[in-house]
Amino acid sequence: MKNNNIIRQLLALAAIFFASSCISDLDRYPINGNSAEKVYSTFEGYKSVLAKVYNAYGTSVNEGPAGYYDTSVGAEGDFLRAFFNLQSLTSEEGITTWSDAGLHDLNFMTWSPSNPFLAGLYSRSLYQILLVNEFLRESTDEKLNSRGISAANAEEIKFFRAEVRFLRAFQYWVLMDIFGNPSFIDENSLVGQQLPPQIKRADLFNYIENELLEIQTLLKDARSNEYGRADKAACWALLARLYLNAEIYTGTAHYSDAITYSSKVIAAGYSLKDSYAELFLADNHLNNPEVILSINYDGLSNQSYGGLCYIINAGFIVEHDEVPSINFREYFGMGGNGGWFGNRARKELTDRFEPADSRRLFFGQKASVDDVGEFTDGLMVAKFRNVTSNGSFGSNYEEAFPDTDFPLFRLAEMNFIYAEAVLRGGTGGTMANALIYMNDLRRRAFGNTSHDFVTFSLDDILNERSRELYWEGFRRTDLIRFGKYTSDTHLWQWKGGIKAGKGVENHRNLFPIPASDRMANPNLKQNEGYETN
Amino acid sequence: MQTHLLKTTTFLVLLIFSMSKVSAQEIQIKGIVSGSEGEILAGASVTVEGTTLWTTCGVEGTYSINVPDSKSVLVFSYLGYKTARVVVGDQKSIDLALDKDFAVLDEAVMIGYSFVKKKDLTGAIAVVGEKDFQKGVSTPDRLIMGKVAGVQVTPGGGAPGSGSRIRIRGGASLTASNDPLIIIDGTPLENSSVAGSPSLLSTINPADIESMNILKDASATAIYGSRASNGIIIITTKQARYGQKTKIDFSTRFSLSALPKALDILSASQIVEIVNSNPLSTNEFKAMLGTANTDWQSEIYQTAIGTDNNITIAGASKNMPYRLSFGYLNENGVLKSGNIERITSNVNLNPRYFEGKLKIDIGLKFSNIDNKIANTGAIEGAMGFDPSKPVRTNGFDKFGGYYTWLLNDGNVNSQAFSNPVALLETYDNRANILRGIATAQIDYRLHFLPELRANMNVSYDYAQSRGNTKVPDWASYMITRGGQNTNYGDYRVNKLFEFYFNYSKNIKIINSFIDLTAGHTYQDWLHHQDHFQDYTADGRPYGAAPAYPYDENRHTLISFFGRLNYTLMDRYLLAATFRRDGSSRFHPDFRWGNFSSIALAWRISEENFLKNVTIINDLKLRLGYGETGQQDIGSNYGYIPYYRQSSTKSQYQFGNELYMMYRPEAYNTYLKWENTVTWNIALDYALFNNRLSGSVDFYRKKTSDLLNNISVPSGSNFSDKMIANVGNIENRGVEFSMNIIPIQNKNWTWEIAINLAYNKNEITKLTPFNIAGYKGVQAGWMDYASVQMQSVGYPLNSFYLWRQVYDNNGNPLEGVYADLDRNGVINEEDKTHLKSAEPNIIGGFSTSLSYKKWTLGTVFRASFGNYVYNGINATYGTYGTLFSSSRSIVNVPANVLKTGFQYQQQYSDYYLENASFLKMDNLTLSYDFGKVFNNLLGIRGSFEIQNLFTLTKYSGPDPEITDGIDRKFYLRPRIFALNFNFSF
Numbered sequence A: 001m002k003n004n005n006i007i008r009q010l011l012a013l014a015a016i017f018f019a020s021s022c023i024s025d026l027d028r029y030p031i032n033g034n035s036a037e038k039v040y041s042t043f044e045g046y047k048s049v050l051a052k053v054y055n056a057y058g059t060s061v062n063e064g065p066a067g068y069y070d071t072s073v074g075a076e077g078d079f080l081r082a083f084f085n086l087q088s089l090t091s092e093e094g095i096t097t098w099s100d101a102g103l104h105d106l107n108f109m110t111w112s113p114s115n116p117f118l119a120g121l122y123s124r125s126l127y128q129i130l131l132v133n134e135f136l137r138e139s140t141d142e143k144l145n146s147r148g149i150s151a152a153n154a155e156e157i158k159f160f161r162a163e164v165r166f167l168r169a170f171q172y173w174v175l176m177d178i179f180g181n182p183s184f185i186d187e188n189s190l191v192g193q194q195l196p197p198q199i200k201r202a203d204l205f206n207y208i209e210n211e212l213l214e215i216q217t218l219l220k221d222a223r224s225n226e227y228g229r230a231d232k233a234a235c236w237a238l239l240a241r242l243y244l245n246a247e248i249y250t251g252t253a254h255y256s257d258a259i260t261y262s263s264k265v266i267a268a269g270y271s272l273k274d275s276y277a278e279l280f281l282a283d284n285h286l287n288n289p290e291v292i293l294s295i296n297y298d299g300l301s302n303q304s305y306g307g308l309c310y311i312i313n314a315g316f317i318v319e320h321d322e323v324p325s326i327n328f329r330e331y332f333g334m335g336g337n338g339g340w341f342g343n344r345a346r347k348e349l350t351d352r353f354e355p356a357d358s359r360r361l362f363f364g365q366k367a368s369v370d371d372v373g374e375f376t377d378g379l380m381v382a383k384f385r386n387v388t389s390n391g392s393f394g395s396n397y398e399e400a401f402p403d404t405d406f407p408l409f410r411l412a413e414m415n416f417i418y419a420e421a422v423l424r425g426g427t428g429g430t431m432a433n434a435l436i437y438m439n440d441l442r443r444r445a446f447g448n449t450s451h452d453f454v455t456f457s458l459d460d461i462l463n464e465r466s467r468e469l470y471w472e473g474f475r476r477t478d479l480i481r482f483g484k485y486t487s488d489t490h491l492w493q494w495k496g497g498i499k500a501g502k503g504v505e506n507h508r509n510l511f512p513i514p515a516s517d518r519m520a521n522p523n524l525k526q527n528e529g530y531e532t533n
Numbered sequence B: 001m002q003t004h005l006l007k008t009t010t011f012l013v014l015l016i017f018s019m020s021k022v023s024a025q026e027i028q029i030k031g032i033v034s035g036s037e038g039e040i041l042a043g044a045s046v047t048v049e050g051t052t053l054w055t056t057c058g059v060e061g062t063y064s065i066n067v068p069d070s071k072s073v074l075v076f077s078y079l080g081y082k083t084a085r086v087v088v089g090d091q092k093s094i095d096l097a098l099d100k101d102f103a104v105l106d107e108a109v110m111i112g113y114s115f116v117k118k119k120d121l122t123g124a125i126a127v128v129g130e131k132d133f134q135k136g137v138s139t140p141d142r143l144i145m146g147k148v149a150g151v152q153v154t155p156g157g158g159a160p161g162s163g164s165r166i167r168i169r170g171g172a173s174l175t176a177s178n179d180p181l182i183i184i185d186g187t188p189l190e191n192s193s194v195a196g197s198p199s200l201l202s203t204i205n206p207a208d209i210e211s212m213n214i215l216k217d218a219s220a221t222a223i224y225g226s227r228a229s230n231g232i233i234i235i236t237t238k239q240a241r242y243g244q245k246t247k248i249d250f251s252t253r254f255s256l257s258a259l260p261k262a263l264d265i266l267s268a269s270q271i272v273e274i275v276n277s278n279p280l281s282t283n284e285f286k287a288m289l290g291t292a293n294t295d296w297q298s299e300i301y302q303t304a305i306g307t308d309n310n311i312t313i314a315g316a317s318k319n320m321p322y323r324l325s326f327g328y329l330n331e332n333g334v335l336k337s338g339n340i341e342r343i344t345s346n347v348n349l350n351p352r353y354f355e356g357k358l359k360i361d362i363g364l365k366f367s368n369i370d371n372k373i374a375n376t377g378a379i380e381g382a383m384g385f386d387p388s389k390p391v392r393t394n395g396f397d398k399f400g401g402y403y404t405w406l407l408n409d410g411n412v413n414s415q416a417f418s419n420p421v422a423l424l425e426t427y428d429n430r431a432n433i434l435r436g437i438a439t440a441q442i443d444y445r446l447h448f449l450p451e452l453r454a455n456m457n458v459s460y461d462y463a464q465s466r467g468n469t470k471v472p473d474w475a476s477y478m479i480t481r482g483g484q485n486t487n488y489g490d491y492r493v494n495k496l497f498e499f500y501f502n503y504s505k506n507i508k509i510i511n512s513f514i515d516l517t518a519g520h521t522y523q524d525w526l527h528h529q530d531h532f533q534d535y536t537a538d539g540r541p542y543g544a545a546p547a548y549p550y551d552e553n554r555h556t557l558i559s560f561f562g563r564l565n566y567t568l569m570d571r572y573l574l575a576a577t578f579r580r581d582g583s584s585r586f587h588p589d590f591r592w593g594n595f596s597s598i599a600l601a602w603r604i605s606e607e608n609f610l611k612n613v614t615i616i617n618d619l620k621l622r623l624g625y626g627e628t629g630q631q632d633i634g635s636n637y638g639y640i641p642y643y644r645q646s647s648t649k650s651q652y653q654f655g656n657e658l659y660m661m662y663r664p665e666a667y668n669t670y671l672k673w674e675n676t677v678t679w680n681i682a683l684d685y686a687l688f689n690n691r692l693s694g695s696v697d698f699y700r701k702k703t704s705d706l707l708n709n710i711s712v713p714s715g716s717n718f719s720d721k722m723i724a725n726v727g728n729i730e731n732r733g734v735e736f737s738m739n740i741i742p743i744q745n746k747n748w749t750w751e752i753a754i755n756l757a758y759n760k761n762e763i764t765k766l767t768p769f770n771i772a773g774y775k776g777v778q779a780g781w782m783d784y785a786s787v788q789m790q791s792v793g794y795p796l797n798s799f800y801l802w803r804q805v806y807d808n809n810g811n812p813l814e815g816v817y818a819d820l821d822r823n824g825v826i827n828e829e830d831k832t833h834l835k836s837a838e839p840n841i842i843g844g845f846s847t848s849l850s851y852k853k854w855t856l857g858t859v860f861r862a863s864f865g866n867y868v869y870n871g872i873n874a875t876y877g878t879y880g881t882l883f884s885s886s887r888s889i890v891n892v893p894a895n896v897l898k899t900g901f902q903y904q905q906q907y908s909d910y911y912l913e914n915a916s917f918l919k920m921d922n923l924t925l926s927y928d929f930g931k932v933f934n935n936l937l938g939i940r941g942s943f944e945i946q947n948l949f950t951l952t953k954y955s956g957p958d959p960e961i962t963d964g965i966d967r968k969f970y971l972r973p974r975i976f977a978l979n980f981n982f983s984f
Helices: A002-026 A043-055 A079-087 A103-107 A116-138 A141-146 A151-178 A201-215 A232-244 A246-250 A255-266 A307-313 A328-332 A411-423 A431-446 A458-469 A475-481 A515-520 B002-020 B140-144 B218-227 B268-277 B283-288 B296-300 B377-384 B420-425 B476-481 B871-876 B895-899
Strands: A061-063 A067-069 A291-295 A406-410 B027-035 B045-048 B054-056 B062-067 B073-077 B084-087 B096-098 B108-110 B115-117 B125-129 B151-155 B164-168 B181-184 B209-215 B232-237 B247-258 B304-317 B320-332 B339-349 B358-373 B428-445 B452-471 B484-507 B512-530 B550-568 B572-583 B592-603 B616-630 B643-645 B651-654 B657-660 B662-664 B674-687 B692-711 B721-744 B748-765 B777-782 B785-790 B798-801 B804-806 B812-817 B832-836 B841-851 B854-864 B867-869 B912-914 B917-932 B937-952 B974-983
Touching: A002 B512, A002 B550, A002 B572, A043 A116, A043 A151, A043 B651, A043 B657, A043 B662, A079 A103, A079 A116, A079 A307, A079 A475, A116 A151, A116 A515, A141 A151, A151 A201, A151 A232, A201 A232, A201 A246, A232 A246, A232 A255, A232 A291, A232 A406, A232 A411, A246 A475, A255 A411, A307 A406, A406 A411, A411 A431, A411 A458, A431 A458, A458 A475, A515 B692, B045 B062, B054 B062, B073 B096, B084 B096, B108 B209, B140 B151, B140 B164, B140 B209, B181 B218, B218 B232, B218 B550, B218 B572, B218 B592, B218 B616, B218 B674, B247 B320, B268 B283, B296 B377, B296 B420, B377 B420, B377 B871, B420 B476, B616 B692, B777 B871, B798 B867, B832 B867, B832 B912
Parallel strands: B027 B096, B181 B232, B785 B798
Antiparallel strands: A061 A067, A291 A406, B027 B062, B045 B054, B045 B073, B073 B084, B108 B115, B125 B209, B151 B164, B209 B232, B247 B304, B247 B974, B304 B320, B320 B339, B339 B358, B358 B428, B428 B452, B452 B484, B484 B512, B512 B550, B550 B572, B572 B592, B592 B616, B616 B674, B643 B662, B651 B657, B674 B692, B692 B721, B721 B748, B748 B841, B777 B785, B798 B832, B804 B812, B841 B854, B854 B917, B867 B912, B917 B937, B937 B974
16 A cells, blocks of 8 residues: 555646646747837837838838748738839839739729739738837837836937827828728727728828828927938928828818928928939938938848839849840849849830930830830830949849838929929919929939920929939829829820720729728728729 | 545445455366467456356466356457357366457557547547558558548658658648647657658658557547547557567568659650741740750659668566567668668567556657758759750869850859759758657556556657758859858657546446546647758858747647546447647637537447347447547747847848837737537448458538638738638548458458548638628649639639630630630639549558468559649640740640640649549568478568559649649659568
């Protein structure tokens, strides 16, 4: 019986030990994961989260160039790639040879709600907003106090909060402009299986306007923040853009407000960069008095296959049959596997330029796109490049990742907004100033005054905007404001899917709510005209 | 409470004691019971027929029993042996050797935490013993290929040591694992292996395996709760028996492997002709033509030799049966440069103490694998590399002499195929895999209450991998990154602690047998993954330094379980199980799950009306119901919110500074296991003196809370897609198995085993709410094209393609498809659900014919209704591929001559083919030389051929492809092997 007792006691011990203490072993955590408490315990942690909030419009990865995508949409969920495709490929600015799912539908304006770039942009914009909301929840005064963040640092974090609210307003502007009536979430929406409600375009306009008017006082003064971070001028610039298009969004014009806020930016001390071409080169973060806010890339340290890497690579071919003398990998500063020959301009864009215009950055001879699949039909656009103003390559020529930053807001746009708002009857500005602002751009383009406008019409503004701002993500919005996007009187090659071009249904002035989101969220009603899709 | 328990047990003990003592004392018989090989059968039962008198044999196999008179009949029985009846007569001493009994109803079957006699099984459990295994395989999973109804074992490829995909009764999951739970000697394994390991079970030597039990329905598997939905395979390794004489076995095998069939691609002369005449060709292509005639496939494949040697020493010293085995396997791959060298060792010690009341089972498994992994990129290269080019030629010294496609500037053309011979010869990828599994099981039958057993089971499973890939900097395909020197490695630790009580008792007064088990298990799996800096050949860092030196993934499962087996009158059986599982993979609020099952069986043959029908040996009706789960969902931490730090290549610039980023990760608080409910109804039969036996099973499996990767509304979580429990799936089927012994006499034995299974699979729900227009989940990726769609109302892995339109001669018209919605455009809406990659019917046929010392055996396997998408033809079989923009000539499948397609038509159902097949897996002729050299040595020899032939309509080289998409596939070789066994 002695043995029995020992064994029994051992068994009893074992049973007690394993039945009680080990239940807590069911709490397992990733060793390389960082809890919110750990991340936000320092000011540096806050700034690293802020970096992610910003870079959500830069790349869609967490380990560049293609590791740990933020969403499973992957490369199509890259902000600039999707935004460029929707704003430019659906207009005379661009056309792609690629036949990836959905791209030809953008070329031809025949998209359906299942177009991958719609889902890509929609989810990307809301993703950045989600990051903003999370940042706002984690940076309340109460949390900063409880985490022992110093008063000085807490002051700086208050600026962070205003900046991320600006980024949220910017992405809501994108959603309002592209989709009209998107899902709506703010810092009070909880992360989980809650279905976001839908917001009406006009209501969203009010939300964006109120947010921007509130944070314009909370942001750092114009030109006083670090490069790449938003300041008051960025806020005014977005307000100006919002008000210029207000009639489209709400039915009520706000041209005087557009004048007010574009004037504020113009008066804030920005000036046009001397050389137009240098605005879009690898060292455009240096000596750049014109750019108000940019999306920043770095060939070594901020890599992805979207963003400017996409815009540059998709826009050139290594050996162009019509320009045999140039090695375009070297010309664009994109070695490696650079040169994906997808996007180029349509005839209507390139025909709009006078030969002396320094903004005419095209290669090739055949402007007419007879064959959509032939890259050399239509001129090659050499606007964004990964070479510096002194001709050397960006930091990562070998792998073809650019250093070039993308200008999200620059002074030139403010000149146009001012001029157009004045011409459309806004008050608070003068025609004389408008003419000066327009001619400032002309003089930079031509290097002299001989191409100055004496007078100008609205159509002149639209055309001048095209020459100045092509491939910067403006065209679709501009054409809609002028009523020309879907019309059968303003045509371009392959509009509507035929070479001569034809008008398309008016409901295409808005993109549809992406099918994937409608499937996941019964709160979302489809936009008018797409209901049967 | 405790005293009460003590009183009760004391009472029970006394009761039992008094019952066994009721006897008159007439004649005393003594003796020793042993097995036919001299092994002592301690615990064998000796009963007097027609009475309640009985005893059991002691440690030495001795017994002593008093019988009423000389007409008494003694019945000797022992689990796994044939029962013997002896009339006492005037004998005083009866020594008896019992014959081993294969495939009989008294055989003990491991069902998880306990053994049950085969005749008392209530669930759908198939037992495959050594005798029935597939011959000559090097990994355990292939032992049961074609042997069990409803179990589909699809070999994964032809590389040495490669594994298989196992499906039991069809898949029940969409995104979670469909692999069964595998348990080796009581240790449940995780179903993934370390890096560089040829396959999950490649570290286990099949020669050490005694049996594999396949638990198919939920009434059998539910005791394993949240891991049981896909069935369970219980592997038991060989042990020595108590009192066994020392025995040494040595087996050796020599094999030759060769590729049975190569890809049908164009020859050099065909390429020359096409390049010179096809309208797509240009002068540029014509100038690229070479003059050689190289058959690249024969350049990369070889006839490979292999050897497998095993030595086993088994015996018993006093109380300690032992079995030690050592195996040495060395196999070359048919793809040149591949090789596996494996050393395995298995030690089983099974000491018994206190008249067998205390059993200790210790198992130590060890294996070391040196795996030289061939560059399988060469398989695709051998298809696509221009046959008019030589393997090596002058002028390519800087690439090691291998012919290489160059650009005009003399640089390597990175868009062209790489020389496949160079891919093999310059690629040096070696992995060393070590694995040790130590298990200790202590089973103690209490002295004061022998019906009660306490069992403790502890096991530790460690597997590690260390590997390195080297490519010289002059190798053309790595020239831009400067060659390669890449280390990789990881290890896995799997710990188990298990404790249970088992109470079993034969209560004769109420003619009942009860067996109760209750226990607790704790299991923990750790995967440690090292992250290494990648280097170029000359040691310069390549790419970013890893953000973390290593990562560890860990999950834990804690469970409580119980089982009741109740048998009334030896013919009414009831089995009920319960398990409560807690998994670290889920949020505390959703972590615990209960899984239960119940099964009833009726041994009709034991009823009076059938008992005397001599042609019926056994007839049993089984009914089962159970709930099981699947928690192998791919992620260990899916419910936890956390932040992921970015790498140095993802930093954002503010001012002149770069900042690393912290990203909040998506999480699903509500994540839980998938739930499967199974019904099973079956009939087991054995007729004509057990010469015809088998089962018929009908089942229905309904999985709910199916994990699907659904679109979550943008803005609701930190990703657009999330795994959530939203779907349902159903499997229904019939299984039929039959074993026949048509001839059994002195010189001849002929045995046949047939199994056949029909399974119908249907997805019944995929989304949390009904969504108009939701098509399903894209699946079946061939490069960037999805050719399958998981949709409600269709079987898993159904193909989803356009319907090809053909001309009057039956040739496909390029780019012309049926416009199903008649809207004049061919788009997504015109794709339609077609057949599935999964078969409707699978079957196996094994037979062996023995004449005296000769035995001829064969195994056939068949599969019907499975379709394969010929991805090789679809992706490469066009003139557009031949004349691609890669500035090289690309060889293409000969199928292009039939279609004449200029451009890829990846979504054409032309490429979807019926891949039903009948395969002859194995043909073995063996001869038993018997005992030679004064009975000192036994010799057996055999010659076998594996993978003899395949009958199929499928146009590719092999119709048996796991997911139904034929990519660049390492084909299974045909193997010729000679085996010798020596036993001392």
